[in-house]
């Protein structure tokens with residue numbers, strides 16, 4: 001089966017010569033939810049920015065390849081790649097700039113040529129997926145941070161991407177919003193790659209974790225196995241929150 005996301009031998013140095021990735025391999029199959037973990041400066045954002053061609057060999061010095069459902073990420077394929085790879089950035093305000101929630105969610109599909117009832121239906125379906133349909137006519141800047149994050153996710157879902165990439169989805173959320181977002185993410189029938197420093201969230205949502213450290217993949221295993229590997233965790237500056245013990249979570253409540 002062709003992976004949805006196929007990263008092979010990806011190496012990248014920024015124009016100032018700083019080498020951020022050294023031969024990264026990552027294969028994600030349809031329906032998987034994978035956490036991308038690693039300390040500050042590991043190269044997670046650099047990798048994510050390659051997934052839809054924001055960074056590439058043309059913006060620095062690169063080697064290797066990224067393929068999305070068989071389509072290589074190249075300049076020629078960028079439009080289709082950006083439809084297939086939906087990236088939700090950490091700050092929802094980077095993605096919301098229209099006068100209403102509805103208009104923000106409609107922006108992408110309208111650019112793809114959708115109009116009329118088909119566009120409305122696409123917008124409302126995406127808002128329903130994130131529990132924000134009742135707020136369609138509100139200005140995004142009237143919403144709470146957690147609500148804006150959900151709308152930012154809807155703007156991406158409205159493109160019907162093949163993979164949803166989330167950068168720190170739980171950051172700045174209160175515990176209830178964090179849990180509600182976890183419920184939403186679990187309910188989506190979509191392949192997910194989630195960059196996070198929130199290790200309990202990774203355990204709760206992602207059966208598999210990939211650890212990036214100093215630009216290299218140093219682990220690719222079941223999240224439970226990663227989080228209980230004390231030597232690995234220590235070597236790569238990964239720390240569990242105080243009092244959190246993955247071994248105390250009943251195995252049948254972990255995502256499988």
Ligand SMILES: Nc1ncnc2c1ncn2[C@@H]1O[C@H](COP(=O)(O)OP(=O)(O)OP(=O)(O)O)[C@@H](O)[C@H]1O
Pocket residue numbers: 014015016018019020038039040041042043044045046047
């Ligand atoms: N524009 C840039 N020019 C030069 N070096 C950069 C640039 N952006 C990032 N880097 C460097 O590349 C390396 C990887 O950075 P990156 O932002 O990808 O890490 P990260 O894993 O996302 O970190 P964090 O968890 O802090 O967000 C770091 O050493 C960083 O200093």
